Amino acid sequence: MDELLYNYRKLLDETSTGFVRYIHGKINWNSRMIGLVGARGVGKTTLILQHIKQHLNPDEAMYISADDLYFTTNRLLDFAGNFGKHGGKWLFIDEIHKYPDWSRELKLMYDYHSDLKIVFTGSSVLDIMKGSADLSRRALMYKMQGLSFREYLEMFHGICAKIFDIQDVISQKVEIPVKHPLPLFEQYLKQGYYPFAKEENFDLILRQAINQTLEVDIPQFSEMNMATGRKLRQLMVIIAQSVPFKPNFSKIAGMLAAGRNNIADYFLLIEEAGLISQLRTEKGGIRSLGRVDKVYLENTNLLYNLAVENTNIGNVRETFFFNQTKEKHDVITSRVADFEIAGLTFEVGGKTKNQKQIQGIDDAFIVKDNIEYAYQNIIPLWHFGFFY
Numbered sequence: 001m002d003e004l005l006y007n008y009r010k011l012l013d014e015t016s017t018g019f020v021r022y023i024h025g026k027i028n029w030n031s032r033m034i035g036l037v038g039a040r041g042v043g044k045t046t047l048i049l050q051h052i053k054q055h056l057n058p059d060e061a062m063y064i065s066a067d068d069l070y071f072t073t074n075r076l077l078d079f080a081g082n083f084g085k086h087g088g089k090w091l092f093i094d095e096i097h098k099y100p101d102w103s104r105e106l107k108l109m110y111d112y113h114s115d116l117k118i119v120f121t122g123s124s125v126l127d128i129m130k131g132s133a134d135l136s137r138r139a140l141m142y143k144m145q146g147l148s149f150r151e152y153l154e155m156f157h158g159i160c161a162k163i164f165d166i167q168d169v170i171s172q173k174v175e176i177p178v179k180h181p182l183p184l185f186e187q188y189l190k191q192g193y194y195p196f197a198k199e200e201n202f203d204l205i206l207r208q209a210i211n212q213t214l215e216v217d218i219p220q221f222s223e224m225n226m227a228t229g230r231k232l233r234q235l236m237v238i239i240a241q242s243v244p245f246k247p248n249f250s251k252i253a254g255m256l257a258a259g260r261n262n263i264a265d266y267f268l269l270i271e272e273a274g275l276i277s278q279l280r281t282e283k284g285g286i287r288s289l290g291r292v293d294k295v296y297l298e299n300t301n302l303l304y305n306l307a308v309e310n311t312n313i314g315n316v317r318e319t320f321f322f323n324q325t326k327e328k329h330d331v332i333t334s335r336v337a338d339f340e341i342a343g344l345t346f347e348v349g350g351k352t353k354n355q356k357q358i359q360g361i362d363d364a365f366i367v368k369d370n371i372e373y374a375y376q377n378i379i380p381l382w383h384f385g386f387f388y
Helices: 002-014 022-026 044-055 076-085 102-112 149-157 166-170 182-191 202-222 226-242 249-256 260-272 300-306 313-325 381-385
Strands: 033-038 061-065 090-094 117-123 140-144 276-280 292-297 331-333 339-341 344-349 364-368 378-380
Touching: 002 044, 002 061, 022 044, 022 140, 033 044, 033 102, 044 061, 044 090, 044 117, 076 090, 076 102, 102 117, 117 202, 149 182, 149 381, 182 300, 182 381, 202 226, 202 260, 202 300, 226 249, 226 260, 226 292, 226 300, 249 260, 260 276, 276 313, 276 331, 292 300, 292 313, 300 313, 313 339, 313 344, 313 381, 364 381, 378 381
Parallel strands: 033 117, 033 140, 061 090, 090 117, 344 364, 364 378
Antiparallel strands: 276 292, 331 339, 339 344
Protein backbone atom coordinates (compact mmCIF):
# COMPACT_ATOMS: atom_id res chain seq x y z
CA MET A 1 0.00 0.00 0.00
CA ASP A 2 2.80 2.43 0.88
CA GLU A 3 4.55 1.58 -2.38
CA LEU A 4 1.38 2.34 -4.35
CA LEU A 5 1.17 5.73 -2.69
CA TYR A 6 4.87 6.40 -3.35
CA ASN A 7 4.50 5.51 -7.05
CA TYR A 8 1.42 7.73 -7.34
CA ARG A 9 3.16 10.76 -5.82
CA LYS A 10 6.29 10.21 -7.89
CA LEU A 11 4.31 10.04 -11.14
CA LEU A 12 2.33 13.11 -10.17
CA ASP A 13 5.51 15.11 -9.49
CA GLU A 14 6.96 14.07 -12.87
CA THR A 15 3.83 14.96 -14.85
CA SER A 16 4.01 18.15 -16.89
CA THR A 17 0.86 20.23 -17.33
CA GLY A 18 2.22 22.50 -20.06
CA PHE A 19 0.14 20.80 -22.77
CA VAL A 20 -3.16 18.97 -22.22
CA ARG A 21 -4.84 16.77 -24.82
CA TYR A 22 -8.02 17.82 -26.65
CA ILE A 23 -10.29 15.32 -24.93
CA HIS A 24 -9.85 16.71 -21.41
CA GLY A 25 -12.39 19.47 -22.04
CA LYS A 26 -14.91 16.99 -23.47
CA ILE A 27 -15.01 14.72 -20.42
CA ASN A 28 -17.76 15.20 -17.85
CA TRP A 29 -15.51 14.88 -14.81
CA ASN A 30 -18.50 15.09 -12.45
CA SER A 31 -19.72 11.65 -13.52
CA ARG A 32 -19.45 8.91 -10.91
CA MET A 33 -17.71 6.52 -13.31
CA ILE A 34 -15.68 7.48 -16.37
CA GLY A 35 -13.92 5.20 -18.82
CA LEU A 36 -11.15 6.44 -21.11
CA VAL A 37 -10.01 4.06 -23.84
CA GLY A 38 -7.51 4.45 -26.64
CA ALA A 39 -4.61 2.82 -28.44
CA ARG A 40 -1.31 2.30 -26.66
CA GLY A 41 0.78 5.44 -26.43
CA VAL A 42 -1.84 8.14 -27.11
CA GLY A 43 -1.46 9.68 -23.62
CA LYS A 44 -4.26 8.30 -21.42
CA THR A 45 -2.10 7.96 -18.29
CA THR A 46 -0.65 11.45 -18.67
CA LEU A 47 -4.13 12.92 -19.10
CA ILE A 48 -5.54 11.53 -15.87
CA LEU A 49 -2.44 12.51 -13.88
CA GLN A 50 -2.70 16.02 -15.32
CA HIS A 51 -6.33 16.19 -14.21
CA ILE A 52 -5.39 15.25 -10.65
CA LYS A 53 -2.55 17.75 -10.58
CA GLN A 54 -4.54 20.66 -12.02
CA HIS A 55 -8.06 20.15 -10.71
CA LEU A 56 -8.11 17.96 -7.59
CA ASN A 57 -6.70 17.77 -4.09
CA PRO A 58 -4.02 15.07 -4.50
CA ASP A 59 -4.70 13.89 -0.92
CA GLU A 60 -8.28 13.03 -1.89
CA ALA A 61 -7.27 11.27 -5.12
CA MET A 62 -5.30 8.13 -5.88
CA TYR A 63 -3.79 6.76 -9.07
CA ILE A 64 -3.12 3.03 -9.37
CA SER A 65 -2.26 0.70 -12.22
CA ALA A 66 -4.35 -2.46 -12.39
CA ASP A 67 -1.34 -4.50 -13.50
CA ASP A 68 0.66 -3.62 -10.36
CA LEU A 69 1.95 -6.70 -8.51
CA TYR A 70 -0.04 -5.55 -5.47
CA PHE A 71 -3.24 -6.63 -7.22
CA THR A 72 -2.10 -10.19 -7.77
CA THR A 73 -2.98 -10.85 -4.12
CA ASN A 74 -5.35 -7.94 -3.37
CA ARG A 75 -8.71 -7.09 -4.90
CA LEU A 76 -9.42 -3.75 -6.52
CA LEU A 77 -12.81 -3.73 -4.82
CA ASP A 78 -11.24 -4.02 -1.36
CA PHE A 79 -8.71 -1.33 -2.18
CA ALA A 80 -11.50 1.02 -3.28
CA GLY A 81 -13.40 0.38 -0.04
CA ASN A 82 -10.37 1.12 2.15
CA PHE A 83 -9.52 4.20 0.12
CA GLY A 84 -13.04 5.56 0.57
CA LYS A 85 -13.01 4.89 4.33
CA HIS A 86 -9.85 7.00 4.66
CA GLY A 87 -11.35 10.05 2.95
CA GLY A 88 -10.61 9.20 -0.67
CA LYS A 89 -12.94 10.80 -3.21
CA TRP A 90 -11.35 10.07 -6.60
CA LEU A 91 -9.88 6.72 -7.65
CA PHE A 92 -8.05 6.55 -10.99
CA ILE A 93 -7.40 3.01 -12.24
CA ASP A 94 -5.03 2.66 -15.20
CA GLU A 95 -4.83 -0.38 -17.54
CA ILE A 96 -8.10 -1.87 -16.22
CA HIS A 97 -8.13 -4.49 -18.99
CA LYS A 98 -5.16 -6.22 -17.33
CA TYR A 99 -7.16 -7.03 -14.20
CA PRO A 100 -9.18 -10.28 -14.16
CA ASP A 101 -12.94 -9.81 -13.77
CA TRP A 102 -12.54 -6.05 -14.23
CA SER A 103 -16.14 -5.39 -15.27
CA ARG A 104 -17.71 -7.11 -12.29
CA GLU A 105 -15.50 -5.33 -9.75
CA LEU A 106 -16.07 -1.94 -11.39
CA LYS A 107 -19.83 -2.54 -11.16
CA LEU A 108 -19.55 -3.43 -7.47
CA MET A 109 -17.43 -0.33 -6.80
CA TYR A 110 -20.13 1.78 -8.41
CA ASP A 111 -22.92 0.09 -6.47
CA TYR A 112 -21.22 -0.11 -3.05
CA HIS A 113 -19.27 3.16 -2.92
CA SER A 114 -21.59 5.95 -4.03
CA ASP A 115 -19.32 8.68 -2.58
CA LEU A 116 -16.35 7.57 -4.67
CA LYS A 117 -15.78 8.83 -8.22
CA ILE A 118 -13.96 6.29 -10.38
CA VAL A 119 -11.99 6.92 -13.57
CA PHE A 120 -10.48 3.97 -15.43
CA THR A 121 -8.42 3.65 -18.59
CA GLY A 122 -8.04 0.71 -20.90
CA SER A 123 -7.02 -0.48 -24.31
CA SER A 124 -9.29 0.71 -27.09
CA VAL A 125 -10.07 -2.95 -27.78
CA LEU A 126 -11.88 -2.96 -24.45
CA ASP A 127 -15.61 -3.05 -25.20
CA ILE A 128 -17.54 -1.98 -22.13
CA MET A 129 -20.72 -3.39 -23.65
CA LYS A 130 -19.18 -6.87 -23.60
CA GLY A 131 -18.27 -6.83 -19.92
CA SER A 132 -19.72 -9.64 -17.85
CA ALA A 133 -21.46 -7.05 -15.66
CA ASP A 134 -23.76 -4.30 -16.86
CA LEU A 135 -21.48 -1.27 -17.03
CA SER A 136 -23.06 0.35 -20.06
CA ARG A 137 -25.51 2.40 -17.95
CA ARG A 138 -22.97 3.15 -15.23
CA ALA A 139 -19.79 4.21 -17.02
CA LEU A 140 -19.54 7.24 -19.29
CA MET A 141 -17.09 6.18 -22.01
CA TYR A 142 -14.67 8.29 -24.05
CA LYS A 143 -12.28 7.23 -26.81
CA MET A 144 -9.01 9.09 -27.28
CA GLN A 145 -7.13 9.45 -30.57
CA GLY A 146 -3.48 10.31 -31.10
CA LEU A 147 -2.32 13.87 -31.72
CA SER A 148 -3.97 15.95 -34.40
CA PHE A 149 -1.69 18.13 -36.50
CA ARG A 150 -2.94 21.09 -34.42
CA GLU A 151 -1.96 19.37 -31.16
CA TYR A 152 1.39 18.35 -32.59
CA LEU A 153 2.20 21.98 -33.45
CA GLU A 154 1.46 23.03 -29.88
CA MET A 155 3.09 20.12 -28.06
CA PHE A 156 6.24 19.82 -30.17
CA HIS A 157 6.77 23.38 -31.40
CA GLY A 158 4.82 25.68 -29.05
CA ILE A 159 2.65 26.89 -31.94
CA CYS A 160 -0.94 27.45 -30.79
CA ALA A 161 -3.85 27.31 -33.22
CA LYS A 162 -7.57 27.07 -32.62
CA ILE A 163 -9.85 24.19 -33.60
CA PHE A 164 -11.65 24.56 -36.94
CA ASP A 165 -14.71 22.61 -38.05
CA ILE A 166 -15.38 21.23 -41.50
CA GLN A 167 -17.37 24.30 -42.55
CA ASP A 168 -14.39 26.49 -41.62
CA VAL A 169 -12.16 24.29 -43.77
CA ILE A 170 -14.31 24.28 -46.90
CA SER A 171 -14.93 28.03 -46.43
CA GLN A 172 -11.16 28.58 -46.40
CA LYS A 173 -11.05 30.06 -42.89
CA VAL A 174 -8.10 28.06 -41.55
CA GLU A 175 -5.35 30.38 -40.32
CA ILE A 176 -2.36 29.51 -38.16
CA PRO A 177 0.68 31.53 -36.98
CA VAL A 178 3.13 29.68 -39.24
CA LYS A 179 4.40 31.16 -42.48
CA HIS A 180 5.44 27.87 -44.09
CA PRO A 181 3.65 24.88 -42.49
CA LEU A 182 4.61 22.19 -45.00
CA PRO A 183 7.98 21.15 -43.44
CA LEU A 184 6.26 20.77 -40.04
CA PHE A 185 3.44 18.83 -41.66
CA GLU A 186 5.93 16.41 -43.21
CA GLN A 187 7.51 15.84 -39.79
CA TYR A 188 4.10 15.19 -38.26
CA LEU A 189 3.22 12.57 -40.87
CA LYS A 190 6.34 10.58 -39.98
CA GLN A 191 6.69 11.12 -36.23
CA GLY A 192 3.94 13.28 -34.80
CA TYR A 193 0.83 11.25 -34.02
CA TYR A 194 2.04 9.79 -30.71
CA PRO A 195 3.11 12.01 -27.78
CA PHE A 196 6.08 9.70 -27.12
CA ALA A 197 7.56 10.69 -30.48
CA LYS A 198 9.64 13.15 -28.41
CA GLU A 199 11.58 10.21 -27.00
CA GLU A 200 14.65 8.65 -28.58
CA ASN A 201 14.20 5.42 -30.54
CA PHE A 202 10.62 6.35 -31.45
CA ASP A 203 10.40 3.76 -34.23
CA LEU A 204 11.49 0.97 -31.92
CA ILE A 205 9.09 2.01 -29.14
CA LEU A 206 6.23 2.21 -31.63
CA ARG A 207 7.02 -1.23 -33.00
CA GLN A 208 7.01 -2.61 -29.45
CA ALA A 209 3.63 -0.99 -28.79
CA ILE A 210 2.24 -2.60 -31.96
CA ASN A 211 3.56 -6.01 -30.93
CA GLN A 212 2.13 -5.65 -27.41
CA THR A 213 -1.27 -4.76 -28.83
CA LEU A 214 -1.32 -7.74 -31.20
CA GLU A 215 0.30 -10.31 -28.92
CA VAL A 216 -1.05 -9.28 -25.50
CA ASP A 217 -3.96 -6.81 -25.50
CA ILE A 218 -6.19 -8.34 -28.16
CA PRO A 219 -5.60 -12.02 -27.25
CA GLN A 220 -6.08 -11.24 -23.54
CA PHE A 221 -9.34 -9.43 -24.09
CA SER A 222 -10.71 -11.87 -26.66
CA GLU A 223 -9.44 -14.99 -24.86
CA MET A 224 -7.48 -16.13 -27.90
CA ASN A 225 -4.85 -18.82 -27.88
CA MET A 226 -1.28 -18.12 -28.95
CA ALA A 227 -1.80 -19.55 -32.42
CA THR A 228 -4.67 -17.14 -33.10
CA GLY A 229 -2.58 -14.27 -31.74
CA ARG A 230 0.10 -15.14 -34.29
CA LYS A 231 -2.50 -15.00 -37.06
CA LEU A 232 -3.32 -11.44 -36.01
CA ARG A 233 0.33 -10.55 -36.40
CA GLN A 234 0.46 -12.19 -39.85
CA LEU A 235 -2.68 -10.29 -40.84
CA MET A 236 -1.16 -6.99 -39.73
CA VAL A 237 1.86 -7.67 -41.96
CA ILE A 238 -0.44 -8.36 -44.93
CA ILE A 239 -2.37 -5.14 -44.28
CA ALA A 240 0.80 -3.06 -43.88
CA GLN A 241 2.19 -4.33 -47.17
CA SER A 242 -1.04 -3.70 -49.07
CA VAL A 243 -2.75 -0.55 -47.73
CA PRO A 244 -5.00 0.88 -48.82
CA PHE A 245 -6.66 -2.21 -50.24
CA LYS A 246 -10.05 -3.79 -50.71
CA PRO A 247 -10.15 -6.84 -48.46
CA ASN A 248 -10.85 -10.23 -49.98
CA PHE A 249 -11.69 -12.30 -46.90
CA SER A 250 -11.57 -15.63 -48.73
CA LYS A 251 -8.11 -14.95 -50.09
CA ILE A 252 -6.80 -13.72 -46.73
CA ALA A 253 -8.32 -16.75 -44.97
CA GLY A 254 -6.34 -18.98 -47.33
CA MET A 255 -3.11 -17.06 -46.66
CA LEU A 256 -3.60 -17.40 -42.87
CA ALA A 257 -5.01 -20.92 -42.92
CA ALA A 258 -7.97 -19.58 -40.98
CA GLY A 259 -11.74 -19.76 -41.34
CA ARG A 260 -13.18 -17.09 -43.62
CA ASN A 261 -15.82 -16.15 -41.04
CA ASN A 262 -13.07 -15.31 -38.53
CA ILE A 263 -11.27 -12.83 -40.78
CA ALA A 264 -13.88 -10.07 -40.47
CA ASP A 265 -13.71 -10.43 -36.67
CA TYR A 266 -9.89 -10.19 -36.77
CA PHE A 267 -10.11 -7.00 -38.84
CA LEU A 268 -12.60 -5.49 -36.39
CA LEU A 269 -10.43 -6.32 -33.36
CA ILE A 270 -7.34 -4.78 -34.95
CA GLU A 271 -9.41 -1.71 -35.88
CA GLU A 272 -10.76 -1.32 -32.35
CA ALA A 273 -7.21 -1.64 -31.04
CA GLY A 274 -6.24 1.46 -33.02
CA LEU A 275 -3.99 -0.12 -35.64
CA ILE A 276 -6.16 0.00 -38.76
CA SER A 277 -9.17 1.93 -40.05
CA GLN A 278 -11.81 0.45 -42.33
CA LEU A 279 -13.58 2.76 -44.77
CA ARG A 280 -17.18 1.68 -45.07
CA THR A 281 -19.94 2.32 -47.57
CA GLU A 282 -22.49 3.60 -45.04
CA LYS A 283 -22.64 5.77 -41.93
CA GLY A 284 -22.62 4.29 -38.45
CA GLY A 285 -19.07 4.21 -37.13
CA ILE A 286 -16.79 1.30 -36.37
CA ARG A 287 -19.61 -1.24 -35.95
CA SER A 288 -21.58 -0.02 -38.95
CA LEU A 289 -23.35 -2.60 -41.08
CA GLY A 290 -21.89 -0.91 -44.14
CA ARG A 291 -19.63 -2.99 -46.35
CA VAL A 292 -15.89 -2.39 -45.94
CA ASP A 293 -14.58 -0.72 -49.08
CA LYS A 294 -10.94 -0.06 -48.15
CA VAL A 295 -8.59 -0.80 -45.28
CA TYR A 296 -5.94 1.71 -44.14
CA LEU A 297 -3.39 1.73 -41.38
CA GLU A 298 -4.84 3.88 -38.58
CA ASN A 299 -2.36 6.75 -38.90
CA THR A 300 0.59 7.84 -41.02
CA ASN A 301 3.19 7.11 -38.31
CA LEU A 302 2.18 3.43 -38.51
CA LEU A 303 2.45 3.61 -42.28
CA TYR A 304 6.03 4.87 -42.17
CA ASN A 305 6.91 2.38 -39.41
CA LEU A 306 5.35 -0.79 -40.84
CA ALA A 307 4.93 -0.27 -44.57
CA VAL A 308 8.55 0.64 -45.25
CA GLU A 309 8.38 -0.72 -48.78
CA ASN A 310 4.93 0.73 -49.40
CA THR A 311 5.02 4.30 -48.12
CA ASN A 312 3.39 5.48 -51.31
CA ILE A 313 2.64 9.18 -50.96
CA GLY A 314 -0.92 8.61 -52.17
CA ASN A 315 -1.46 6.15 -49.30
CA VAL A 316 0.01 8.65 -46.86
CA ARG A 317 -2.33 11.43 -48.00
CA GLU A 318 -5.48 9.32 -47.80
CA THR A 319 -4.46 7.83 -44.44
CA PHE A 320 -3.96 11.29 -42.94
CA PHE A 321 -7.26 12.61 -44.29
CA PHE A 322 -9.25 9.62 -43.01
CA ASN A 323 -7.54 9.59 -39.62
CA GLN A 324 -8.02 13.28 -38.86
CA THR A 325 -11.61 13.58 -40.09
CA LYS A 326 -13.09 10.42 -38.54
CA GLU A 327 -12.65 11.69 -34.97
CA LYS A 328 -15.48 14.16 -35.54
CA HIS A 329 -17.36 12.76 -38.54
CA ASP A 330 -18.78 9.64 -40.13
CA VAL A 331 -16.46 9.24 -43.11
CA ILE A 332 -17.64 6.90 -45.83
CA THR A 333 -16.47 5.95 -49.30
CA SER A 334 -17.58 8.13 -52.19
CA ARG A 335 -19.16 6.75 -55.36
CA VAL A 336 -17.09 9.11 -57.51
CA ALA A 337 -14.08 10.16 -55.42
CA ASP A 338 -12.13 9.11 -52.34
CA PHE A 339 -14.29 10.15 -49.37
CA GLU A 340 -17.69 11.53 -48.45
CA ILE A 341 -18.50 13.45 -45.25
CA ALA A 342 -22.03 14.70 -44.53
CA GLY A 343 -22.85 15.02 -48.23
CA LEU A 344 -19.50 16.65 -49.08
CA THR A 345 -17.24 14.89 -51.59
CA PHE A 346 -13.43 14.94 -51.31
CA GLU A 347 -10.82 13.76 -53.78
CA VAL A 348 -7.31 13.63 -52.29
CA GLY A 349 -4.14 14.02 -54.33
CA GLY A 350 -0.91 15.91 -55.04
CA LYS A 351 -0.24 19.34 -56.53
CA THR A 352 -1.13 18.19 -60.05
CA LYS A 353 -4.50 16.67 -59.13
CA ASN A 354 -7.18 17.92 -61.54
CA GLN A 355 -10.97 18.34 -61.36
CA LYS A 356 -11.85 15.44 -63.69
CA GLN A 357 -12.90 13.04 -60.91
CA ILE A 358 -15.47 15.41 -59.41
CA GLN A 359 -16.65 17.27 -62.50
CA GLY A 360 -20.36 18.04 -62.29
CA ILE A 361 -20.61 17.04 -58.62
CA ASP A 362 -22.10 19.54 -56.18
CA ASP A 363 -20.25 20.28 -52.91
CA ALA A 364 -17.11 18.55 -54.15
CA PHE A 365 -13.54 19.51 -53.26
CA ILE A 366 -10.01 18.68 -54.33
CA VAL A 367 -7.69 18.15 -51.35
CA LYS A 368 -4.09 18.76 -52.41
CA ASP A 369 -0.83 17.99 -50.71
CA ASN A 370 2.20 20.32 -50.95
CA ILE A 371 0.22 23.56 -51.26
CA GLU A 372 0.02 26.26 -48.59
CA TYR A 373 -3.20 28.10 -49.49
CA ALA A 374 -6.78 27.24 -50.41
CA TYR A 375 -8.40 28.62 -53.55
CA GLN A 376 -11.70 27.97 -55.37
CA ASN A 377 -12.68 24.41 -54.40
CA ILE A 378 -9.08 23.35 -53.70
CA ILE A 379 -8.04 22.84 -50.07
CA PRO A 380 -4.56 22.08 -48.67
CA LEU A 381 -4.36 18.64 -47.10
CA TRP A 382 -2.84 20.01 -43.87
CA HIS A 383 -5.99 22.09 -43.22
CA PHE A 384 -7.74 18.86 -42.18
CA GLY A 385 -5.47 18.52 -39.14
CA PHE A 386 -7.34 21.08 -37.01
CA PHE A 387 -10.60 19.29 -36.19
CA TYR A 388 -9.57 18.48 -32.59
